[in-house]
Amino acid sequence: MxxxxxxxxxxxxxxxxxxxxxxxxxxxxxxxxxxMPEGQANQMAYQAYSQMTEQKPTLPASHPASQRVQRITQRIVPQAIRVYPQAGGWQWESRVFRDDSVNAFAMAGGKVGINTGMLDKIQPSDDELAQVIAHEVAHALSGHxxxxxxxxxxxxxxxxxxxxxxxxxxxxxxxxxxxxxxxxxLPFSRRMELEADEVGLLLAARAGYDPHAAVSLWQKMQARGGGGGPEWLSTHPNSSNRIQALERAIPSVMPEYRRATGR
Ligand SMILES: [Zn+2]
Incomplete structure (x- = not known):
């Protein structure tokens, strides 16, 4: 150079x-x-995502798992745009990758990926899967x-x-x-993780997904921890601190959840 x-x-x-x-x-x-300008980061992400979809097998869009992920993502996206209007111009897309590792991501510019391993090994409820997607979308809209x-x-x-x-x-x-x-x-910093937890909880609650599912999701992740445990944990270091922080944050988003669900 x-x-x-x-x-x-x-x-x-x-x-x-x-x-x-x-x-x-x-x-x-x-x-x-x-x-780094947002447009440039998004372009890089779009390129990386299209390479990934060429290299790794994905479930067809008509597959029930793809439809489930898409349905949940489509409820989260308007909430992301509500807090970050620029995200309205993103090329949002979600896919399920045939990959045994327990992992998920959302790239800059709204490209979402969920591995079959996350669905098969964690068996998340819709509320729990929504927490995974909302957390990843929160990283994306936060520009982490x-x-x-x-x-x-x-x-x-x-x-x-x-x-x-x-x-x-x-x-x-x-x-x-x-x-x-x-x-x-590199993994996100601890501060970014806490921020994505906080923002993700808000997005999911506003989309009508039970905030308590954030806690049960991490408990399920933790139960699978240790050798050969969820890969998501390697980029999302887990701790009882994290669960405690989520538990503390739940009451503040419950009104949003009730408003969304009419309960
Ligand atoms: Zn994260």
């Missing part, structure tokens, strides 16, 4: 920070570093992946400036570039 001369690196960093810079989380109000990429980009720019100043070798500079790529695969 060519190491930019100092003035160029500084100008680039400055321009990116000024044009994109910080964002405020639409639900929690947390201030977030967002250098973009935030990780932005943090990695800042580190990379910091290193570019440092290498121009101090003459770090080319290998260090090349390593810095990889950071931005690797950031996407």
């Amino acid at each position: 060519r190491v930019p001369r100092l003035p160029m690196a500084v100008t680039l960093a400055g321009a990116l920070l000024v044009t994109a810079g910080c964002a405020t989380h639409p639900v929690t109000g947390r201030s977030q570093l967002m250098i 992946t973009r935030e990780k990429m932005s943090m990695a980009m800042t580190q990379q720019m910091g290193l570019s400036v440092a290498s121009a100043l101090g003459g770090l070798d080319g290998r260090t500079a090349a390593m810095a570039q990889q950071v931005a790529t690797v950031a996407v695969d």
Whole structure:
């Protein structure tokens, strides 16, 4: 990688920070570093998702499991758009991947994936499956992946400036570039997880799914823990803290759930 001369690196960093810079989380109000523009992150996600659907087998759209996931996702999406109107322009799509590992994801731009392993091994009720989908959708609308990429980009720019100043070798500079790529695969931070739990609980409640299912879902996950346990747990470190935080948050979203269901 060519190491930019100092003035160029500084100008680039400055321009990116000024044009994109910080964002405020639409639900929690947390201030977030967002250098990576949303349109660009979505394009990358669309490309990655279409590659995935070519490489990994998926259930046909007419399969009952696909229809179930789609039905639940379609109830969650309007609630996501309600808190984050930009998501109304996303190319929302959900698919069930034939994969034994207990996992699920939602990419930037509204691409949702549920593994058959999640359905077969956890046997979630609709309320529980809604919590999985709402949690993942919450990561997407919170821009958590973009935030990780932005943090990695800042580190990379910091290193570019440092290498121009101090003459770090080319290998260090090349390593810095990889950071931005690797950031996407890193697990979300604990703070992002708690945020996705909080926002997911709200989205699911407003869509008419019982908030108590968030707790029973994590209990089921935990029961399958240990060696060969749910892969979802490797990117979503579980703890009794998490369940306790969810339990504490339930009363605040119960009015939303009652309003949605008329109960
Ligand atoms: Zn998560």
